[in-house]
Amino acid sequence: MQKPPLLTRRELLKVGSSLGVGSLLPFSSLSANTLQTQAHIVILGGGAAGMAMANRLTKRLKGGTITLVEPRETHHYQPGWTMVASGVWNAAKTMRPNAQFMPRGVNWVREHAADIDADNKRITLANGETLEYDFLIVATGIQLNYHLIEGMTPELVGQHGIGSVYASIEGASRTNQAIQTWLSSGQGKGIFTAAPTPVKCAGAPLKMTFTTLSRLEASGQRDAFTVDYMAPGAGLFSQPWVDEFVKQRFDDQSVNRRHYYRLSAIDPHAKQAEFAFVGPESEFTSHHELREAEFRRDNRPTVIADYDFIHVVPPMSAHDFVKQSALIAQDGPFRGEWLDVDIHTLQHNRYPEVFGIGDVIGAPINKTAASVKAQAPVVEENLLAVMQGNALPARHMGYTSCPMITGIGKAMLVEFGYADNFAFMPSFPFIDPTEESWAVWVMKDRMLQPAYYAVLEGQA
Amino acid sequence: MTIGGILTILMYTLAPFIWLLMIGLTIIIGLLLLAYLRGYQITHHHSHLASLLAVLIGLTAFLWVPWLTHSTLGYVATVVDWIALIGAAIATFVIAFITLHPLSYLIRLQNEK
Numbered sequence: 047m048q049k050p051p052l053l054t055r056r057e058l059l060k061v062g063s064s065l066g067v068g069s070l071l072p073f074s075s076l077s078a079n080t081l082q083t084q085a086h087i088v089i090l091g092g093g094a095a096g097m098a099m100a101n102r103l104t105k106r107l108k109g110g111t112i113t114l115v116e117p118r119e120t121h122h123y124q125p126g127w128t129m130v131a132s133g134v135w136n137a138a139k140t141m142r143p144n145a146q147f148m149p150r151g152v153n154w155v156r157e158h159a160a161d162i163d164a165d166n167k168r169i170t171l172a173n174g175e176t177l178e179y180d181f182l183i184v185a186t187g188i189q190l191n192y193h194l195i196e197g198m199t200p201e202l203v204g205q206h207g208i209g210s211v212y213a214s215i216e217g218a219s220r221t222n223q224a225i226q227t228w229l230s231s232g233q234g235k236g237i238f239t240a241a242p243t244p245v246k247c248a249g250a251p252l253k254m255t256f257t258t259l260s261r262l263e264a265s266g267q268r269d270a271f272t273v274d275y276m277a278p279g280a281g282l283f284s285q286p287w288v289d290e291f292v293k294q295r296f297d298d299q300s301v302n303r304r305h306y307y308r309l310s311a312i313d314p315h316a317k318q319a320e321f322a323f324v325g326p327e328s329e330f331t332s333h334h335e336l337r338e339a340e341f342r343r344d345n346r347p348t349v350i351a352d353y354d355f356i357h358v359v360p361p362m363s364a365h366d367f368v369k370q371s372a373l374i375a376q377d378g379p380f381r382g383e384w385l386d387v388d389i390h391t392l393q394h395n396r397y398p399e400v401f402g403i404g405d406v407i408g409a410p411i412n413k414t415a416a417s418v419k420a421q422a423p424v425v426e427e428n429l430l431a432v433m434q435g436n437a438l439p440a441r442h443m444g445y446t447s448c449p450m451i452t453g454i455g456k457a458m459l460v461e462f463g464y465a466d467n468f469a470f471m472p473s474f475p476f477i478d479p480t481e482e483s484w485a486v487w488v489m490k491d492r493m494l495q496p497a498y499y500a501v502l503e504g505q506a
Numbered sequence: 507m508t509i510g511g512i513l514t515i516l517m518y519t520l521a522p523f524i525w526l527l528m529i530g531l532t533i534i535i536g537l538l539l540l541a542y543l544r545g546y547q548i549t550h551h552h553s554h555l556a557s558l559l560a561v562l563i564g565l566t567a568f569l570w571v572p573w574l575t576h577s578t579l580g581y582v583a584t585v586v587d588w589i590a591l592i593g594a595a596i597a598t599f600v601i602a603f604i605t606l607h608p609l610s611y612l613i614r615l616q617n618e619k
């Protein structure tokens with residue numbers, strides 16, 4: 047792989063003339079020290095990743111300027127959307143003002159970034175203004191590509207039996223109502239879909255199926271309902287043990303699994319969905335190789351299915367303005383769709399002054415807030431090292447976590463990383479990742495949100 | 507996960523309930539203080555009713571703790587689950603006991619007057 051070029055002498059001088067003691071110390075001691083700098087650091091996106099970086103860098107840097115480009119006033123705790131769409135939480139519980147987390151001294155630009163000129167280190171905002179940077183952190187999260195499903199728009203969520211937990215917090219609430227309406231009808235067919243691309247929280251489509259099954263069972267009329275799960279590939283989840291477990295559990299709970307189907311079109315008024323059969327040869331759909339162009343292929347066999355409720359999971363990618371920039375992967379499995387970073391150092395593969403964090407990066411797993419928690423200290427240490435012309439000291443091992451809700455009231459604490467075909471990486475030796483547990487559900491229900499806010503504030 | 511990390515998350519978890527904990531603590535300490543000032547000693551005062559009620563309240567935790575967490579007793583399955591739930595029941599018993607025991611002393615004192 048091509049190594050990113052080193053920074054120029056002029057760039058290093060911006061920080062080099064005023065290094066703190068930290069620069070002389072190894073990684074472990076460095077973290078306690080601050081770095082004097084005149085550099086301008088721009089962070090694009092103030093979600094889980096961008097806000098965590100703003101807080102961390104504010105504590106570590108003295109004298110520089112940190113600009114955070116984030117158009118939203120409200121911070122959304124997205125992992126709570128599954129709870130909202132399952133009728134367990136109120137929507138309000140997942141929202142806080144962004145101002146509450148914004149560190150003092152950070153220049154908050156309430157605008158969309160519209161263009162990244164990586165060669166000239168310049169960002170153009172939606173209002174036409176430009177920002178020059180010395181160092182850039184891209185943390186813009188994910189774009190939901192509902193338009194790749196013909197006839198589907200996010201506005202349809204909540205109408206005509208359509209649900210989609212990903213759409214927005216309003217979408218999650220409307221998904222709950224759509225499920226409730228279906229339940230109240232006392233019968234019918236529900237279809238749960240998955241996307242043929244990487245998605246944020248890959249467990250969410252499965253969790254939505256499990257919580258809906260709980261509600262169907264609680265209604266006392268489970269047999270009156272049919273539940274189908276349409277998966278674009280052979281697998282349902284990237285971690286092999288969990289994949290097998292979910293398949294077995296679906297079979298036990300009479301969920302009809304169909305593989306190699308992706309949702310290609312929807313007719314809301316007729317309550318019909320069209321699925322393209324992508325075929326077993328299309329292992330390319332195993333989450334990373336399906337590109338926008340391939341959605342347009344029209345000679346695939348399709349099936350039309352009637353539904354009373356459908357849970358739509360849209361294809362996802364980096365935002366268009368990131369895709370159109372030089373920062374997007376040029377080759378390999380993430381080309382054209384995701385940010386081109388080294389999956390261990392999180393430094394851009396071609397632009398050494400650029401780092402990526404969170405959902406936007408091209409990585410085989412990792413689109414979770416739990417990954418952000420593991421990535422943030424790595425980006426912090428490596429960025430400071432780059433600013434000082436040092437070798438990158440920190441590595442991200444791919445840690446990701448999904449409290450796999452297997453019913454309303456129980457869950458499994460699934461934590462894994464890149465190594466050994468996504469082997470488990472348990473944080474607590476006393477919690478078995480293969481066991482369904484009430485205590486893990488309590489973590490999801492009560493403790494992960496505070497933990498998330500601790501990450502945002504750079505405390506965890 | 508480090509002990510420091512666990513403590514940070516616990517602090518963030520408890521932060522929204524600090525006011526509730528403070529009110530509860532004030533009531534219990536106030537009650538204990540009042541009783542002590544009137545001669546109460548935990549080892550000398552015996553109240554079977556207070557002890558029995560505290561045990562019963564402690565046992566109710568097996569029902570309301572899962573309910574409060576949007577779950578049911580049926581999903582309490584692993585060793586960790588049971589340790590957590592039994593811990594919650596013991597904590598409920600202790601809180602009930604240190605409230606009811608001095609209270610029963612004060613009531614008895616009142617009745618003797």
Ligand SMILES: Cc1cc2nc3c(=O)[nH]c(=O)nc-3n(C[C@H](O)[C@H](O)[C@H](O)COP(=O)(O)OP(=O)(O)OC[C@H]3O[C@@H](n4cnc5c(N)ncnc54)[C@H](O)[C@@H]3O)c2cc1C
Binds near residue numbers: 124403
């Ligand atoms: C339904 C659901 C369930 C989930 N469950 C879990 C879970 O159980 N556990 C878990 O760990 N994770 C879960 N996640 C995933 C988690 O929320 C994300 O992985 C995490 O938020 C990623 O952080 P991020 O900063 O990369 O992206 P985000 O948090 O999405 O933030 C991206 C930010 O970029 C901003 N932005 C977008 N475009 C622009 C632009 N042009 N200019 C400037 N700013 C821009 C956005 O406004 C946003 O604030 C779930 C997500 C969803 C949707």
